[in-house]
Amino acid sequence: xxxxxxxxxxxxxxxxxxxxxxxxxxxxxxxxxxxxxxxxxxxxxxxxxxxxxxxxxxxxxxxxxxxxxxxxxxxxxxxxxxxxxxxxxxxxxxxxxxxxxxxxxxxxxxxxxxxxxxxxxxxxxxxxxxxxxxxxxxxxxxxxxxxxxxxxxxxxxxxxxxxxxxxxxxxxxxxxxxxxxx
Amino acid sequence: xxxxxxxxxxxxxxxxxxxxxxxxxxxxxxxxxxxxxxxxxxxxxxxxxxxxxxxxxxxxxxxxxxxxxxxxxxxxxxxxxxxxxxxxxxxxxxxxxxxxxxxxxxxxxxxxxxxxxxxxxxxxxxxxxxxxxxxxxxxxxxxxxxxxxxxxxxxxxxxxxxxxxxxxxxxxxxxxxxxxxx
DNA sequence: CCTAACCTTTACGAGAACGTGAAGGTTGGC
DNA sequence: GCCAACCTTCACGTTCTCGTAAAGGTTAGG
Numbered sequence: 001x002x003x004x005x006x007x008x009x010x011x012x013x014x015x016x017x018x019x020x021x022x023x024x025x026x027x028x029x030x031x032x033x034x035x036x037x038x039x040x041x042x043x044x045x046x047x048x049x050x051x052x053x054x055x056x057x058x059x060x061x062x063x064x065x066x067x068x069x070x071x072x073x074x075x076x077x078x079x080x081x082x083x084x085x086x087x088x089x090x091x092x093x094x095x096x097x098x099x100x101x102x103x104x105x106x107x108x109x110x111x112x113x114x115x116x117x118x119x120x121x122x123x124x125x126x127x128x129x130x131x132x133x134x135x136x137x138x139x140x141x142x143x144x145x146x147x148x149x150x151x152x153x154x155x156x157x158x159x160x161x162x163x164x165x166x167x168x169x170x171x172x173x174x175x176x177x178x179x180x181x182x
Numbered sequence: 183x184x185x186x187x188x189x190x191x192x193x194x195x196x197x198x199x200x201x202x203x204x205x206x207x208x209x210x211x212x213x214x215x216x217x218x219x220x221x222x223x224x225x226x227x228x229x230x231x232x233x234x235x236x237x238x239x240x241x242x243x244x245x246x247x248x249x250x251x252x253x254x255x256x257x258x259x260x261x262x263x264x265x266x267x268x269x270x271x272x273x274x275x276x277x278x279x280x281x282x283x284x285x286x287x288x289x290x291x292x293x294x295x296x297x298x299x300x301x302x303x304x305x306x307x308x309x310x311x312x313x314x315x316x317x318x319x320x321x322x323x324x325x326x327x328x329x330x331x332x333x334x335x336x337x338x339x340x341x342x343x344x345x346x347x348x349x350x351x352x353x354x355x356x357x358x359x360x361x362x363x364x
Numbered sequence: 365c366c367t368a369a370c371c372t373t374t375a376c377g378a379g380a381a382c383g384t385g386a387a388g389g390t391t392g393g394c
Numbered sequence: 395g396c397c398a399a400c401c402t403t404c405a406c407g408t409t410c411t412c413g414t415a416a417a418g419g420t421t422a423g424g
Binding site: 220222223225226230239240241242243267268269 | 410411412413414419420421
Protein backbone atom coordinates (compact mmCIF):
# COMPACT_ATOMS: atom_id res chain seq x y z
CA UNK A 1 0.00 0.00 0.00
CA UNK A 2 0.95 3.62 -0.18
CA UNK A 3 2.50 3.39 -3.57
CA UNK A 4 2.01 7.09 -3.84
CA UNK A 5 4.16 8.54 -6.53
CA UNK A 6 5.41 5.58 -8.45
CA UNK A 7 8.45 7.61 -9.07
CA UNK A 8 10.69 5.71 -11.41
CA UNK A 9 14.15 6.38 -10.06
CA UNK A 10 16.86 7.33 -12.47
CA UNK A 11 18.25 4.47 -14.51
CA UNK A 12 21.67 5.50 -15.64
CA UNK A 13 22.23 7.98 -12.84
CA UNK A 14 25.82 9.02 -13.26
CA UNK A 15 25.81 10.06 -9.66
CA UNK A 16 29.09 10.13 -7.81
CA UNK A 17 27.73 7.65 -5.35
CA UNK A 18 28.07 3.94 -5.89
CA UNK A 19 26.82 2.19 -8.94
CA UNK A 20 23.80 1.60 -6.79
CA UNK A 21 21.90 -0.74 -8.98
CA UNK A 22 21.23 -3.11 -6.13
CA UNK A 23 18.87 -1.30 -3.75
CA UNK A 24 17.20 1.88 -4.79
CA UNK A 25 18.14 4.94 -2.87
CA UNK A 26 15.18 6.70 -1.35
CA UNK A 27 14.71 10.40 -0.86
CA UNK A 28 13.69 11.59 2.52
CA UNK A 29 9.98 11.63 1.85
CA UNK A 30 9.96 8.09 0.53
CA UNK A 31 12.13 6.92 3.37
CA UNK A 32 9.85 8.57 5.88
CA UNK A 33 6.81 6.84 4.44
CA UNK A 34 8.68 3.57 4.40
CA UNK A 35 9.44 3.63 8.10
CA UNK A 36 6.63 5.76 9.45
CA UNK A 37 8.52 8.82 10.54
CA UNK A 38 8.28 12.41 9.39
CA UNK A 39 11.03 13.90 7.26
CA UNK A 40 11.56 16.42 9.99
CA UNK A 41 12.21 13.70 12.53
CA UNK A 42 14.68 12.02 10.25
CA UNK A 43 16.55 15.26 9.74
CA UNK A 44 16.45 15.83 13.43
CA UNK A 45 17.96 12.42 14.08
CA UNK A 46 20.68 13.33 11.66
CA UNK A 47 21.23 16.57 13.54
CA UNK A 48 21.55 14.54 16.69
CA UNK A 49 24.10 12.33 15.00
CA UNK A 50 21.98 9.22 14.98
CA UNK A 51 22.45 8.56 11.29
CA UNK A 52 23.57 9.98 8.00
CA UNK A 53 22.10 9.29 4.61
CA UNK A 54 24.15 6.89 2.53
CA UNK A 55 24.51 9.56 -0.13
CA UNK A 56 23.45 12.93 -1.41
CA UNK A 57 22.21 13.74 -4.88
CA UNK A 58 23.92 16.42 -6.91
CA UNK A 59 21.43 18.88 -5.58
CA UNK A 60 22.24 17.73 -2.05
CA UNK A 61 19.08 15.71 -1.59
CA UNK A 62 19.47 13.09 1.10
CA UNK A 63 19.47 9.56 -0.29
CA UNK A 64 18.87 6.57 1.93
CA UNK A 65 19.79 2.98 1.26
CA UNK A 66 18.45 -0.23 2.77
CA UNK A 67 20.82 -0.07 5.71
CA UNK A 68 19.64 3.42 6.49
CA UNK A 69 16.05 2.26 6.41
CA UNK A 70 16.85 -0.56 8.77
CA UNK A 71 18.58 1.85 11.05
CA UNK A 72 15.61 4.18 11.01
CA UNK A 73 13.34 1.30 11.89
CA UNK A 74 15.68 0.44 14.72
CA UNK A 75 15.48 3.99 16.00
CA UNK A 76 11.72 4.10 15.72
CA UNK A 77 11.42 0.80 17.53
CA UNK A 78 13.61 2.00 20.34
CA UNK A 79 11.68 5.23 20.57
CA UNK A 80 8.12 3.94 20.27
CA UNK A 81 8.31 0.46 21.65
CA UNK A 82 10.91 0.89 24.30
CA UNK A 83 10.44 4.53 25.14
CA UNK A 84 14.14 5.23 25.07
CA UNK A 85 15.33 8.80 24.79
CA UNK A 86 17.28 9.81 21.73
CA UNK A 87 20.32 9.89 23.96
CA UNK A 88 19.82 6.29 25.00
CA UNK A 89 19.25 5.42 21.39
CA UNK A 90 22.42 7.20 20.47
CA UNK A 91 24.29 4.91 22.83
CA UNK A 92 22.72 1.80 21.44
CA UNK A 93 23.38 3.01 17.94
CA UNK A 94 27.03 3.58 18.60
CA UNK A 95 27.28 -0.12 19.10
CA UNK A 96 25.12 -0.68 16.09
CA UNK A 97 27.27 1.59 13.96
CA UNK A 98 30.43 -0.04 15.12
CA UNK A 99 28.89 -3.38 14.36
CA UNK A 100 28.22 -2.28 10.79
CA UNK A 101 31.75 -0.98 10.39
CA UNK A 102 33.08 -4.16 11.82
CA UNK A 103 31.03 -6.17 9.41
CA UNK A 104 32.44 -4.27 6.46
CA UNK A 105 35.96 -4.53 7.75
CA UNK A 106 35.46 -8.19 8.43
CA UNK A 107 34.61 -8.92 4.86
CA UNK A 108 37.67 -7.03 3.69
CA UNK A 109 40.33 -8.70 5.69
CA UNK A 110 41.73 -12.15 5.37
CA UNK A 111 43.81 -11.98 8.52
CA UNK A 112 42.33 -14.60 10.75
CA UNK A 113 43.58 -12.90 13.87
CA UNK A 114 41.89 -9.68 12.94
CA UNK A 115 38.75 -11.45 11.93
CA UNK A 116 38.67 -13.11 15.28
CA UNK A 117 39.02 -9.91 17.26
CA UNK A 118 36.44 -8.22 15.09
CA UNK A 119 34.02 -10.99 15.85
CA UNK A 120 34.72 -10.76 19.55
CA UNK A 121 34.22 -7.03 19.45
CA UNK A 122 30.97 -7.40 17.60
CA UNK A 123 29.73 -9.93 20.10
CA UNK A 124 30.68 -7.70 22.98
CA UNK A 125 28.72 -4.83 21.49
CA UNK A 126 25.69 -6.95 20.97
CA UNK A 127 25.95 -8.12 24.54
CA UNK A 128 25.89 -4.55 25.69
CA UNK A 129 22.79 -3.85 23.66
CA UNK A 130 21.11 -6.92 25.01
CA UNK A 131 22.04 -5.99 28.54
CA UNK A 132 20.52 -2.56 28.14
CA UNK A 133 17.34 -3.98 26.74
CA UNK A 134 17.14 -6.75 29.25
CA UNK A 135 17.55 -4.44 32.23
CA UNK A 136 14.54 -2.56 30.99
CA UNK A 137 12.65 -5.76 30.49
CA UNK A 138 13.51 -6.85 34.00
CA UNK A 139 12.15 -3.70 35.50
CA UNK A 140 8.99 -4.01 33.50
CA UNK A 141 8.75 -7.62 34.51
CA UNK A 142 8.99 -6.75 38.16
CA UNK A 143 6.06 -4.43 37.69
CA UNK A 144 4.13 -7.23 36.06
CA UNK A 145 5.07 -9.47 38.95
CA UNK A 146 3.79 -6.92 41.43
CA UNK A 147 0.53 -6.65 39.56
CA UNK A 148 0.28 -10.39 39.32
CA UNK A 149 0.76 -10.65 43.06
CA UNK A 150 -2.11 -8.26 43.61
CA UNK A 151 -4.14 -10.31 41.22
CA UNK A 152 -3.45 -13.49 43.12
CA UNK A 153 -4.39 -11.74 46.30
CA UNK A 154 -7.74 -10.85 44.82
CA UNK A 155 -8.20 -14.32 43.43
CA UNK A 156 -7.59 -15.65 46.90
CA UNK A 157 -10.45 -13.57 48.20
CA UNK A 158 -12.54 -14.70 45.31
CA UNK A 159 -11.93 -18.36 46.04
CA UNK A 160 -12.74 -17.64 49.64
CA UNK A 161 -16.02 -16.12 48.61
CA UNK A 162 -16.88 -18.90 46.23
CA UNK A 163 -16.09 -21.35 48.96
CA UNK A 164 -18.42 -19.68 51.43
CA UNK A 165 -21.11 -19.13 48.86
CA UNK A 166 -21.27 -22.80 48.05
CA UNK A 167 -20.27 -24.21 44.71
CA UNK A 168 -22.25 -22.19 42.27
CA UNK A 169 -21.45 -23.06 38.66
CA UNK A 170 -19.38 -20.05 37.71
CA UNK A 171 -20.83 -18.53 34.57
CA UNK A 172 -17.68 -16.52 34.25
CA UNK A 173 -15.54 -19.59 34.60
CA UNK A 174 -12.53 -20.03 32.45
CA UNK A 175 -11.39 -16.50 33.00
CA UNK A 176 -8.07 -16.80 31.29
CA UNK A 177 -5.42 -16.43 33.90
CA UNK A 178 -2.58 -16.37 31.46
CA UNK A 179 0.01 -15.62 34.05
CA UNK A 180 3.50 -16.29 33.06
CA UNK A 181 6.35 -14.84 35.07
CA UNK A 182 9.72 -15.69 33.68
CA UNK B 183 8.10 -6.16 49.50
CA UNK B 184 5.26 -4.05 48.23
CA UNK B 185 2.62 -5.50 50.45
CA UNK B 186 -0.51 -4.24 48.89
CA UNK B 187 -0.86 -1.72 51.66
CA UNK B 188 -3.13 -3.90 53.69
CA UNK B 189 -5.24 -0.87 54.37
CA UNK B 190 -6.70 -0.79 57.81
CA UNK B 191 -10.49 -0.40 57.70
CA UNK B 192 -10.10 3.03 59.23
CA UNK B 193 -11.61 2.94 62.68
CA UNK B 194 -14.13 5.64 63.51
CA UNK B 195 -12.30 8.83 62.64
CA UNK B 196 -14.88 10.51 60.49
CA UNK B 197 -13.63 14.05 60.92
CA UNK B 198 -11.64 15.82 58.27
CA UNK B 199 -8.51 16.60 60.25
CA UNK B 200 -8.27 13.30 62.02
CA UNK B 201 -6.09 12.72 64.99
CA UNK B 202 -3.92 10.94 62.47
CA UNK B 203 -2.14 8.60 64.75
CA UNK B 204 -2.61 5.55 62.57
CA UNK B 205 -0.43 6.07 59.50
CA UNK B 206 1.49 9.25 59.64
CA UNK B 207 0.63 11.65 56.92
CA UNK B 208 3.68 12.95 55.14
CA UNK B 209 4.26 16.42 53.87
CA UNK B 210 5.43 16.81 50.34
CA UNK B 211 9.12 16.95 51.14
CA UNK B 212 8.97 13.80 53.24
CA UNK B 213 6.90 12.07 50.62
CA UNK B 214 9.33 13.10 47.92
CA UNK B 215 12.27 11.67 49.83
CA UNK B 216 10.33 8.53 50.50
CA UNK B 217 9.72 7.78 46.85
CA UNK B 218 12.62 9.52 45.19
CA UNK B 219 10.84 12.27 43.36
CA UNK B 220 11.12 16.03 43.69
CA UNK B 221 8.33 18.01 45.33
CA UNK B 222 7.99 19.84 42.07
CA UNK B 223 7.35 16.63 40.17
CA UNK B 224 4.77 15.54 42.67
CA UNK B 225 2.94 18.84 42.36
CA UNK B 226 3.17 18.58 38.62
CA UNK B 227 1.64 15.13 38.70
CA UNK B 228 -1.16 16.58 40.73
CA UNK B 229 -1.58 19.32 38.15
CA UNK B 230 -1.81 16.63 35.51
CA UNK B 231 -4.47 14.90 37.54
CA UNK B 232 -2.43 11.83 38.34
CA UNK B 233 -3.05 12.03 42.08
CA UNK B 234 -4.27 14.16 44.89
CA UNK B 235 -2.96 14.23 48.42
CA UNK B 236 -5.12 12.35 50.86
CA UNK B 237 -5.55 15.54 52.88
CA UNK B 238 -4.46 19.11 53.43
CA UNK B 239 -3.36 20.65 56.68
CA UNK B 240 -5.09 23.73 58.01
CA UNK B 241 -2.47 25.79 56.30
CA UNK B 242 -3.16 23.91 53.06
CA UNK B 243 -0.04 21.78 53.21
CA UNK B 244 -0.36 18.66 51.12
CA UNK B 245 -0.51 15.54 53.25
CA UNK B 246 0.13 12.12 51.77
CA UNK B 247 -0.88 8.78 53.17
CA UNK B 248 0.45 5.31 52.49
CA UNK B 249 -1.79 4.84 49.46
CA UNK B 250 -0.51 8.06 47.98
CA UNK B 251 3.04 6.91 48.49
CA UNK B 252 2.32 3.65 46.78
CA UNK B 253 0.71 5.51 43.93
CA UNK B 254 3.72 7.78 43.60
CA UNK B 255 5.98 4.76 43.48
CA UNK B 256 3.78 3.32 40.81
CA UNK B 257 4.07 6.50 38.79
CA UNK B 258 7.80 6.66 39.19
CA UNK B 259 8.14 3.05 38.15
CA UNK B 260 6.10 3.62 35.05
CA UNK B 261 8.03 6.73 34.20
CA UNK B 262 11.58 5.58 34.91
CA UNK B 263 11.47 1.88 34.33
CA UNK B 264 8.97 1.68 31.56
CA UNK B 265 9.46 5.04 29.92
CA UNK B 266 5.76 5.72 29.70
CA UNK B 267 4.60 9.27 29.17
CA UNK B 268 2.52 10.90 31.85
CA UNK B 269 -0.42 10.49 29.53
CA UNK B 270 0.10 6.75 29.31
CA UNK B 271 0.53 6.66 33.05
CA UNK B 272 -2.69 8.54 33.45
CA UNK B 273 -4.43 5.75 31.59
CA UNK B 274 -2.91 3.05 33.71
CA UNK B 275 -3.71 5.02 36.81
CA UNK B 276 -7.34 5.22 35.94
CA UNK B 277 -7.42 1.51 36.49
CA UNK B 278 -5.30 1.88 39.57
CA UNK B 279 -7.64 4.52 40.94
CA UNK B 280 -10.64 2.40 40.29
CA UNK B 281 -8.87 -0.46 41.99
CA UNK B 282 -8.39 1.65 45.10
CA UNK B 283 -12.00 2.73 45.08
CA UNK B 284 -13.04 -0.83 44.64
CA UNK B 285 -10.89 -1.85 47.57
CA UNK B 286 -12.54 0.70 49.80
CA UNK B 287 -15.99 -0.25 48.64
CA UNK B 288 -15.15 -3.90 49.14
CA UNK B 289 -14.35 -3.44 52.77
CA UNK B 290 -17.58 -1.57 53.29
CA UNK B 291 -20.02 -4.02 51.91
CA UNK B 292 -21.08 -7.33 53.31
CA UNK B 293 -23.05 -8.33 50.27
CA UNK B 294 -21.29 -11.37 48.96
CA UNK B 295 -22.60 -10.82 45.47
CA UNK B 296 -21.26 -7.32 45.36
CA UNK B 297 -17.98 -8.39 46.85
CA UNK B 298 -17.67 -10.96 44.19
CA UNK B 299 -18.25 -8.59 41.32
CA UNK B 300 -15.91 -6.06 42.88
CA UNK B 301 -13.21 -8.68 42.99
CA UNK B 302 -13.82 -9.65 39.40
CA UNK B 303 -13.66 -6.03 38.35
CA UNK B 304 -10.41 -5.52 40.22
CA UNK B 305 -8.91 -8.56 38.61
CA UNK B 306 -9.98 -7.39 35.19
CA UNK B 307 -8.33 -4.04 35.73
CA UNK B 308 -5.11 -5.64 36.85
CA UNK B 309 -5.20 -7.84 33.80
CA UNK B 310 -5.42 -4.77 31.61
CA UNK B 311 -2.42 -3.25 33.31
CA UNK B 312 -0.49 -6.45 32.92
CA UNK B 313 -1.43 -6.64 29.29
CA UNK B 314 -0.15 -3.14 28.65
CA UNK B 315 3.10 -3.89 30.37
CA UNK B 316 3.52 -7.23 28.75
CA UNK B 317 2.98 -5.91 25.26
CA UNK B 318 5.83 -3.55 25.90
CA UNK B 319 7.94 -6.36 27.24
CA UNK B 320 7.19 -8.42 24.19
CA UNK B 321 8.35 -5.73 21.84
CA UNK B 322 11.52 -5.29 23.81
CA UNK B 323 11.98 -9.01 23.89
CA UNK B 324 11.73 -9.24 20.14
CA UNK B 325 14.52 -6.71 19.91
CA UNK B 326 16.58 -8.81 22.27
CA UNK B 327 15.83 -11.85 20.17
CA UNK B 328 16.97 -10.08 17.04
CA UNK B 329 20.19 -9.05 18.74
CA UNK B 330 20.68 -12.53 20.08
CA UNK B 331 20.26 -13.95 16.62
CA UNK B 332 22.98 -11.67 15.32
CA UNK B 333 25.11 -12.73 18.21
CA UNK B 334 24.69 -16.38 17.38
CA UNK B 335 25.54 -15.63 13.82
CA UNK B 336 28.81 -14.05 14.91
CA UNK B 337 29.52 -16.88 17.26
CA UNK B 338 29.06 -19.26 14.40
CA UNK B 339 31.75 -17.44 12.45
CA UNK B 340 33.89 -17.44 15.51
CA UNK B 341 33.64 -21.17 15.99
CA UNK B 342 34.42 -21.54 12.33
CA UNK B 343 37.56 -19.49 12.76
CA UNK B 344 38.63 -21.25 15.89
CA UNK B 345 38.13 -24.50 14.10
CA UNK B 346 40.37 -23.46 11.24
CA UNK B 347 42.94 -21.82 13.47
CA UNK B 348 43.47 -24.95 15.51
CA UNK B 349 42.77 -25.12 19.18
CA UNK B 350 44.69 -22.29 20.73
CA UNK B 351 44.06 -21.86 24.47
CA UNK B 352 41.71 -18.92 24.42
CA UNK B 353 42.95 -16.28 26.87
CA UNK B 354 39.55 -14.71 26.65
CA UNK B 355 37.85 -17.99 27.34
CA UNK B 356 34.86 -18.15 29.55
CA UNK B 357 33.17 -15.25 27.85
CA UNK B 358 29.86 -15.46 29.61
CA UNK B 359 27.23 -16.14 27.05
CA UNK B 360 24.38 -15.60 29.39
CA UNK B 361 21.69 -15.90 26.81
CA UNK B 362 18.28 -16.59 28.07
CA UNK B 363 15.32 -15.93 25.80
CA UNK B 364 12.07 -16.26 27.64
C1' DC C 365 6.11 35.39 70.64
C1' DC C 366 10.05 34.45 67.40
C1' DT C 367 12.46 32.17 64.18
C1' DA C 368 14.05 28.53 61.08
C1' DA C 369 12.40 25.30 58.16
C1' DC C 370 8.86 24.05 55.28
C1' DC C 371 4.89 25.04 52.54
C1' DT C 372 1.77 27.64 49.06
C1' DT C 373 0.80 29.67 44.51
C1' DT C 374 2.44 32.00 40.46
C1' DA C 375 5.42 32.50 36.91
C1' DC C 376 9.23 32.46 34.00
C1' DG C 377 13.01 29.19 32.09
C1' DA C 378 14.93 25.12 29.91
C1' DG C 379 15.99 21.02 27.23
C1' DA C 380 14.09 17.41 24.38
C1' DA C 381 11.77 16.35 20.24
C1' DC C 382 9.81 17.76 16.95
C1' DG C 383 6.05 21.08 13.84
C1' DT C 384 5.69 24.74 10.71
C1' DG C 385 6.69 28.18 7.70
C1' DA C 386 9.96 31.10 4.67
C1' DA C 387 12.98 31.65 0.85
C1' DG C 388 15.02 29.48 -2.59
C1' DG C 389 17.36 25.39 -5.34
C1' DT C 390 16.52 20.56 -7.88
C1' DT C 391 14.13 16.94 -10.42
C1' DG C 392 11.58 15.09 -13.88
C1' DG C 393 7.57 14.51 -16.87
C1' DC C 394 5.45 16.84 -20.78
C1' DG D 395 12.07 24.87 -21.44
C1' DC D 396 8.38 24.91 -17.98
C1' DC D 397 5.99 23.87 -13.96
C1' DA D 398 4.66 21.11 -10.04
C1' DA D 399 6.52 18.52 -6.64
C1' DC D 400 10.20 17.70 -3.87
C1' DC D 401 14.25 19.14 -1.63
C1' DT D 402 17.61 22.36 1.15
C1' DT D 403 18.82 25.25 5.15
C1' DC D 404 17.54 28.53 8.53
C1' DA D 405 14.62 29.89 12.14
C1' DC D 406 11.00 30.44 15.20
C1' DG D 407 6.88 27.99 17.62
C1' DT D 408 5.03 24.17 20.60
C1' DT D 409 4.34 20.47 23.97
C1' DC D 410 5.99 17.89 27.72
C1' DT D 411 8.25 17.67 32.07
C1' DC D 412 9.88 19.56 35.24
C1' DG D 413 13.76 23.45 37.56
C1' DT D 414 14.07 27.66 39.81
C1' DA D 415 13.19 31.79 41.86
C1' DA D 416 9.77 35.23 43.99
C1' DA D 417 6.65 36.70 47.50
C1' DG D 418 4.50 35.35 50.90
C1' DG D 419 1.84 31.84 54.69
C1' DT D 420 2.41 27.74 58.30
C1' DT D 421 4.49 24.76 61.79
C1' DA D 422 7.21 23.37 65.47
C1' DG D 423 10.59 24.22 68.84
C1' DG D 424 12.66 27.27 72.26
